[in-house]
Amino acid sequence: MAFALTSNNIRLEGSTLHAQCRDRAGGWHDSSLDLNEFISNNNGVLDDNGSDFFGTCSGCKMDGSKLVAILKQTDGSEKESTIDLNQFVGNEDGKLVWL
Numbered sequence: 001m002a003f004a005l006t007s008n009n010i011r012l013e014g015s016t017l018h019a020q021c022r023d024r025a026g027g028w029h030d031s032s033l034d035l036n037e038f039i040s041n042n043n044g045v046l047d048d049n050g051s052d053f054f055g056t057c058s059g060c061k062m063d064g065s066k067l068v069a070i071l072k073q074t075d076g077s078e079k080e081s082t083i084d085l086n087q088f089v090g091n092e093d094g095k096l097v098w099l
Contacts, residue, residue: 022094035054036051038088068082
């Protein structure tokens with residue numbers, strides 16, 4: 001299930017996604033997931049097949065469930081890229097997980 005539907009206080013600190021996630025019983029838990037382990041920079045485009053995007057990111061933020069980043073391209077220029085984390089991050093009983 002898309003994490004944003006069962007989470008609140010979604011925020012980004014560095015490359016780490018933080019949220020309060022609801023468990024099956026209705027309780028809330030603080031949870032975090034380092035996105036740098038799962039997302040790469042593919043010539044200025046956020047890519048879910050890799051890692052270490054954060055080292056080439058000059059500005060990263062959350063916009064709802066979307067990660068928005070200014071990324072360096074191979075020619076040295078920068079480009080904005082967005083990826084909807086609801087496609088890749090889930091809430092499993094109060095814990096953020098990469099799907």
